[in-house]
Amino acid sequence: MAGGLPPRGSTRSRLPDRPVFFDALTFQLGYNATLVTLGATLLGVAAGVTGTFLFFRERALVSDAISHATLPGVALAFIVMLALGFDGRSLPGLLLGSAVTAAMGLFFVHWLSARTRLTEDAAIGAVLSVFFGFGIVLLTVIQTMSAGRQAGLESFLLGSTAGMLYADAVLIAGGGAAALLLVLIFRRPMTITSFDREFARASGIDLDRTDLIMMGLVMAVTVIGLKIVGLILIVALLIIPPVAARFWSDRADHVVLIAGVVGGISGWAGAAMSASAPNLPTGPIIVLAAFALFAASMLLAPGRGLIVAGLNYRKFQKRHPYPTGTCVIGARPPDL
Amino acid sequence: MTANLQIATPDAKATEALRASPFAIRGLTVSYDQNPAVFSVDATFEPGKMTAIIGPNGAGKSTLLKAALGILKPLSGQITVFGKPMPDEMHRIAYVPQRASVDWDFPVRVIDVVLMGLYRKVGLLGRFSGEDRRRAEQCLERVGMVDFATRQIGQLSGGQQQRVFLARALAQDADLYLLDEPFAGVDAATEKAIITVLKSLKSEGRTVVSVHHDLATVPEYFDNVLMMNVRKVSEGPVATAFTDAALQAAYGGRLATARIDPVAAAG
Numbered sequence: 001m002a003g004g005l006p007p008r009g010s011t012r013s014r015l016p017d018r019p020v021f022f023d024a025l026t027f028q029l030g031y032n033a034t035l036v037t038l039g040a041t042l043l044g045v046a047a048g049v050t051g052t053f054l055f056f057r058e059r060a061l062v063s064d065a066i067s068h069a070t071l072p073g074v075a076l077a078f079i080v081m082l083a084l085g086f087d088g089r090s091l092p093g094l095l096l097g098s099a100v101t102a103a104m105g106l107f108f109v110h111w112l113s114a115r116t117r118l119t120e121d122a123a124i125g126a127v128l129s130v131f132f133g134f135g136i137v138l139l140t141v142i143q144t145m146s147a148g149r150q151a152g153l154e155s156f157l158l159g160s161t162a163g164m165l166y167a168d169a170v171l172i173a174g175g176g177a178a179a180l181l182l183v184l185i186f187r188r189p190m191t192i193t194s195f196d197r198e199f200a201r202a203s204g205i206d207l208d209r210t211d212l213i214m215m216g217l218v219m220a221v222t223v224i225g226l227k228i229v230g231l232i233l234i235v236a237l238l239i240i241p242p243v244a245a246r247f248w249s250d251r252a253d254h255v256v257l258i259a260g261v262v263g264g265i266s267g268w269a270g271a272a273m274s275a276s277a278p279n280l281p282t283g284p285i286i287v288l289a290a291f292a293l294f295a296a297s298m299l300l301a302p303g304r305g306l307i308v309a310g311l312n313y314r315k316f317q318k319r320h321p322y323p324t325g326t327c328v329i330g331a332r333p334p335d336l
Numbered sequence: 337m338t339a340n341l342q343i344a345t346p347d348a349k350a351t352e353a354l355r356a357s358p359f360a361i362r363g364l365t366v367s368y369d370q371n372p373a374v375f376s377v378d379a380t381f382e383p384g385k386m387t388a389i390i391g392p393n394g395a396g397k398s399t400l401l402k403a404a405l406g407i408l409k410p411l412s413g414q415i416t417v418f419g420k421p422m423p424d425e426m427h428r429i430a431y432v433p434q435r436a437s438v439d440w441d442f443p444v445r446v447i448d449v450v451l452m453g454l455y456r457k458v459g460l461l462g463r464f465s466g467e468d469r470r471r472a473e474q475c476l477e478r479v480g481m482v483d484f485a486t487r488q489i490g491q492l493s494g495g496q497q498q499r500v501f502l503a504r505a506l507a508q509d510a511d512l513y514l515l516d517e518p519f520a521g522v523d524a525a526t527e528k529a530i531i532t533v534l535k536s537l538k539s540e541g542r543t544v545v546s547v548h549h550d551l552a553t554v555p556e557y558f559d560n561v562l563m564m565n566v567r568k569v570s571e572g573p574v575a576t577a578f579t580d581a582a583l584q585a586a587y588g589g590r591l592a593t594a595r596i597d598p599v600a601a602a603g
Binding site for chain 1: 402405406407426427429431433437438439442443444445448449452455456458460461488504514
């Protein structure tokens with residue numbers, strides 16, 4: 001630092017010894033990066049909180065079917081908007097299209113597992129691959145169209161935050177906030193339904209409606225996450241935060257909160273990191289940030305963490321030196 | 337048989353009984369596939385009494401309860417609770433499901449499970465008050481589980497888990513208690529704790545209906561029985577409905593008479 005000329009904190013200019021990453025984290029890296037980081041943080045919170053209920057309900061993989069089923073919707077929406085004379089790249093239009101086919105994919109998963117002998121995992125596999133394949137075909141078709149080459153629709157696969165508009169960020173933030181509000185309202189029936197369906201039904205909870213709300217929330221988060229994280233990796237942002245949070249608490253409400261924090265930090269740090277260097281893809285970096293938090297949770301959490309569990313095991317072995325099943329005749333068994 | 341007699345009773349008298357009964361079933365038929373699991377069962381449960389639903393495996397006992405609660409959709413039949421259609425009076429029922437229906441790894445502590453019993457009272461947006469928490473603890477105290485309040489539910493033994501679910505039902509403060517095999521796989525101490533609580537519910541004037549498997553304890557624990565094997569076999573006070581003939585009809589030749597002897601002697 002130059003010898004005390006500017007008073008501390010008065011300058012916003014980047015100093016050579018301060019990493020770009022820090023600027024990105026503190027929203028000082030310019031307009032676009034700030035929008036992206038804010039959007040990714042909110043998306044992370046919404047995905048972590050919503051994904052927790054999916055995790056509770058043991059339907060984590062359904063979100064993978066939903067996210068892959070968005071692709072044909074994005075492509076069809078582009079084609080339709082272009083045919084009607086609009087800008088094919090309008091984000092609200094593309095997201096609307098993705099929501100329509102995502103809902104169809106969800107419906108098919110539900111229908112296949114409820115009405116045929118297929119189990120849910122088989123139904124997910126079938127729906128996921130068929131919808132995704134259809135989407136890829138449509139993307140190829142769009143490539144051959146004159147206006148299609150600049151569409152950049154393939155950025156929805158892995159997310160791209162370059163050229164994110166203010167309106168896009170507002171859409172993502174608004175959707176995330178709405179999802180959080182709905183979770184706040186319906187958290188209790190969703191929790192009871194996941195824990196004990198029969199009791200939930202006997203308590204007057206409408207199981208179908210509760211499931212519909214939950215899957216609707218997951219769909220909403222998936223759709224608003226398409227722009228930043230992309231459809232292939234959004235499932236990670238729904239699942240990793242609750243799985244990491246589970247290590248820290250045995251209380252459902254705390255797991256929900258911690259998952260929101262884990263998701264938020266992942267979105268924030270991941271977006272900042274990808275903004276701090278050229279050509280770092282946002283979605284994958286956010287997922288890696290989430291994974292780092294998961295790994296830390298798995299190792300360090302008290303009670304359920306691997307390190308504590310290992311120490312407890314060592315302690316137990318010390319107190320009980322005999323191999324399991326050994327019977328030492330005449331020896332007094334060690335005090336428990 | 338009694339079943340046929342009851343169907344034949346004049347309508348006026350039957351409706352009167354229905355109105356008084358906390359729990360009545362008319363013509364209930366439930367089917368999973370082609371074969372009915374419960375076929376055309378009529379039953380009326382007496383208020384303030386403990387009734388055992390007994391019958392062999394696959395007789396449709398649990399199915400009957402689940403259909404009565406709307407967990408399963410019956411093909412036909414009418415369920416009335418305190419004289420009204422079941423959905424209207426659902427808040428007066430507490431249900432203790434079989435333990436197998438629960439996700440044991442779920443992040444929920446014992447006290448949280450009991451608080452679930454207060455969900456209907458608190459509603460969608462309400463918060464649990466200090467009084468609610470005290471009430472949940474009192475319910476745990478009644479089943480002797482208050483020391484385990486902060487344990488994760490999966491860390492308990494089977495008998496302890498069963499007691500926690502009973503505490504949750506107590507928290508619901510219902511007038512009608514429906515239990516699905518509460519004594520399945522629990523030790524003698526837990527069985528005693530559960531039956532003590534059920535008898536205290538009865539002494540408070542509440543109605544208890546329980547699916548039960550251990551024929552030897554029926555006369556000791558229960559006032560009435562509903563014996564069934566897909567169809568109803570007999571219904572009424574233990575002395576008149578829990579007979580050798582009825583047991584033979586429900587269980588067929590599979591039941592050793594040695595098992596019935598002490599029962600018959602008691603009756």
